[in-house]
Amino acid sequence: MESHVYHIPVMLFPSVDGLNIKQSGTYVDVTLGGGGHSREILRRLGPQGRLFSFDQDQDALKQVQSDSERSGITFCDGRTAASEGTTAPQWTLVQSNFRYLKNWMRYYDIDHIDGLLADLGVSSHHFDEASRGFSFRNDAPLDMRMNQRSGQSAADVVNSYSAEQLTSLFRVFGELRQAHRLAELIVKARKQHDIQTTGELVSLLSPALAPAAQKKDLARIFQALRIEVNHEMDALREMLEAATELLAPGGRLVVLSYHSLEDRMVKNLMRSGNIQGDIHQNIYGHIDSTLKPVGKAQNATPEEQEANPRSRSVTMRVAEKTEES
Numbered sequence: 189m190e191s192h193v194y195h196i197p198v199m200l201f202p203s204v205d206g207l208n209i210k211q212s213g214t215y216v217d218v219t220l221g222g223g224g225h226s227r228e229i230l231r232r233l234g235p236q237g238r239l240f241s242f243d244q245d246q247d248a249l250k251q252v253q254s255d256s257e258r259s260g261i262t263f264c265d266g267r268t269a270a271s272e273g274t275t276a277p278q279w280t281l282v283q284s285n286f287r288y289l290k291n292w293m294r295y296y297d298i299d300h301i302d303g304l305l306a307d308l309g310v311s312s313h314h315f316d317e318a319s320r321g322f323s324f325r326n327d328a329p330l331d332m333r334m335n336q337r338s339g340q341s342a343a344d345v346v347n348s349y350s351a352e353q354l355t356s357l358f359r360v361f362g363e364l365r366q367a368h369r370l371a372e373l374i375v376k377a378r379k380q381h382d383i384q385t386t387g388e389l390v391s392l393l394s395p396a397l398a399p400a401a402q403k404k405d406l407a408r409i410f411q412a413l414r415i416e417v418n419h420e421m422d423a424l425r426e427m428l429e430a431a432t433e434l435l436a437p438g439g440r441l442v443v444l445s446y447h448s449l450e451d452r453m454v455k456n457l458m459r460s461g462n463i464q465g466d467i468h469q470n471i472y473g474h475i476d477s478t479l480k481p482v483g484k485a486q487n488a489t490p491e492e493q494e495a496n497p498r499s500r501s502v503t504m505r506v507a508e509k510t511e512e513s
């Protein structure tokens with residue numbers, strides 16, 4: 189691993205404030221990354237409190253474990269922080285896709301949680317670590333898997349999907365006007381030989397992009413492939429449904445999203461209690477939902493956007509569980 193700042197947490201204080209932390213509560217951070225949000229949650233928990241932090245990328249867990257051990261927190265089973273004396277809340281790291289949230293909570297005997305935070309997408313580490321293939325700025329194998337032990341890579345998608353499938357993912361996940369043209373270029377080029385590296389993909393597709401928008405469009409092409417490779421929309425839907433069930437009445441759900449489709453899912457759920465956004469009204473004409481939004485959607489402040497460009501595209505939403513589902 190190269191030495192760089194793993195990730196600067198986005199909207200750190202507003203998002204952790206949104207959890208409305210009870211000192212003895214049980215919380216889940218489903219996107220550990222560099223551990224910025226998790227550490228702030230721990231700071232606000234008392235000795236009876238509990239935090240579970242998930243990440244499917246082993247780099248995130250390794251980094252947080254070694255940072256924590258350097259500052260005196262030891263992990264007894266490699267994953268659960270030993271509560272030395274009675275002063276530290278219990279902190280459990282889970283290397284898993286967050287779509288399995290319900291299974292893991294069952295495994296740890298947790299029926300209800302008091303809050304869950306999700307800071308979606310990839311961390312800066314993913315872009316900075318050239319060999320992972322997330323960045324169009326470096327030449328590397330077309331990988332883009334957050335969990336390096338699982339499933340298809342970006343090369344598999346690019347070399348095996350039909351023109352229609354590629355068009356659809358560039359259009360839906362990348363919001364690219366020239367989706368069809370990009371798909372055609374890929375299908376034609378791979379008849380000669382497979383496309384194996386980010387550099388090959390960039391050289392192939394760049395001529396089809398307007399020079400003024402080239403970087404933005406390349407970022408969208410890479411984002412679209414990444415979302416497909418990691419099944420990000422399916423995982424988000426499953427996690428949000430599980431979170432809604434697991435939250436105790438009064439429990440909080442805080443989501444930071446960076447893509448309009450993610451945000452739409454979150455907004456639907458928080459308004460209506462279901463991902464589709466179907467509004468059901470009770471006999472008094474009130475929305476019948478187990479979640480209610482807390483405040484409006486928020487963005488990072490201009491100061492944060494200036495200091496951390498990654499925060500420019502974030503939308504934060506908070507909801508509270510109203511009753512048992």
Ligand SMILES: C[S@@+](CC[C@H](N)C(=O)[O-])C[C@H]1O[C@@H](n2cnc3c(N)ncnc32)[C@H](O)[C@@H]1O
Binds near residue numbers: 195242286307423
């Ligand atoms: C934006 S970063 C989180 C940064 C973190 N909040 C911090 O302050 O450092 C998102 C992290 O979530 C992880 N991730 C994304 N989707 C995931 C999923 N479906 N399951 C588990 N981890 C996931 C990524 O590997 C990445 O490390």
